[in-house]
Amino acid sequence: MGDLLGVAVLGAGHMGADHIRRLDRVVSGARVAAVADPDTARAEEALGGIEGASVHTDAAAALDAPGVDAVLIASPGPAHEEALLAAFARGLPVLCEKPMVPDSAGALRVVEAxxxxxxxxxxxxxxxxxxxxxxxxKSLLDGGGLGRPLMLHCTHRNVSSPDHFTSAMLINSSVSHEIDAARWLLGQELTAVTVLRPAPSAGAPEGLADPQFVLFETERGALVDVEVFVNCGFGYQVRCEAVCEAGSARIGEGHAMVVTSRGGAREDVPRDYLVRFADAYDREVRAWVDATRRGRVTGPSAWDGYAASVVAEAGVRALDDGRRATVELAPRPGLYAVPGH
Structure with a gap:
């Protein structure tokens, strides 16, 4: 086991348990060395008898456990800053679930550290x-064959929202994925946000502004719109269409089986993100493990996490006061590459 990357997983909830399973059964070159969760019974259940992994209630204890070479943070967002800084202090590579840090001030502290x-x-x-x-x-847009991107049309729908979900979380939890995807696909920063609120769906909990229509502006004049609807009731859907000067391209419609019988057709719709993006999570963790074993760090950076937090905060301001909100980023340290690269 000494040649395997020993990973401490912080958080054993829905996401953390899935990553524990992935590290143990799907991704080669790594093993679960430690798990930290305030609920040790939940941590033990997530481990499911994996040998050689220690269980801790404290994140720092897990980072200091024997055999830990790297950290996967899947704890609630408010705990991320402390965990990231602790990993940095120990020189440990980290894969941190989004949001990197929920508030932009904390995210900037991570970037600066x-x-x-x-x-x-x-x-x-x-x-x-x-x-x-x-x-x-991304490859199509970077290739330039369709000309300059003018617009991205995005859809983000969930079956239902958790009990703790707030109107702001439609932006800073759900749409945060579209924020990063837009920055990456276009290779541009987002500069302003407007949020429109249609009449709430009858399926939305009392007081939740659901759905929402979010409009982003970019530094080079493209527009990105996102329909976010977290209580649609029928399934989990993520779609994106890029409209360019010489054509368009659409993704997000080819994942389900279509069953035809008795004069009709039925298409299965995924129920949650762990089903729709199962392969993406596998690729992500596999790429992280492979890069870490080679002494490299690739993929979305702390700057990307910070930028997403700033844009999401602007979106929440736009939601709250009904006005267009501008995005103000701190100077980008030279450590980080240009957005989208």
Whole structure:
């Protein structure tokens, strides 16, 4: 086991348990060395008898456990900053689920701490960059055959929202994926946000502004619109269409089986993100493990995590006051590459 990358997984909830399974059964070259969760029974259940993995209630104890070479953070967002800084202090490479840090001030502290190290340690979990369809769309846009991108039309629908979901979370939790995907696909920063609120769906919990229509402006004049509807009731759908000067390209419609019988047709719709993006999560973690074993850090950076937090905060301001909100980013440290590369 000594030649395997020993990973400490922080958080054993829905996402953390799925990553524990993935590291143990899907991704080669790694093993689960430690798990941290305040609920040790949940951590033990997530481990499911994996040998050689220790269980801790404290994240720092898991980072210091024998055999830990890297960290996968899947704990709730408010715990991410402390965990990232602790990993940096120990020189441990990190894969951190989004949001990197929910508030932009904390996200900037993470960026500044990593910049002081002079080397990247963190990869942020924007897994859509590892989805095969998103990858093909990115290659198409970068190739320039369709001309300059003018607009992105995006759809983000969930069956239902958790009990704790708020109107702001439609933007800073759900649409945060579209924020990163738009920056990556277009290779541009987002500069302003407007949020329109149709009458809430009858299926939305009382007081939740669902659905929402979010409009982003970019630094080079493209527009990105996102329909986010987290209580649509029928399934999980993520779609994106790029409209360019010489053509368009659409993704997100080719994943389901179609059953035809008795004079009709029925198409299965995924029920959640772990089904729709299962392959993307596998690719993401596999790429992280492979790069980490080679002493490299690739994928979305702490700067990408910071930018997503700033844009999401602007979106929440636009939601709250009904006005267009501008995005103000801090100067980008030289450690980080140009957005989209």
């Amino acid at each position: 990593e910049a002081r190290l002079g080397r990247r340690l963190a990869q942020i979990g924007f897994m859509r960059r590892y989805d095969a369809e998103y990858g093909r769309l």
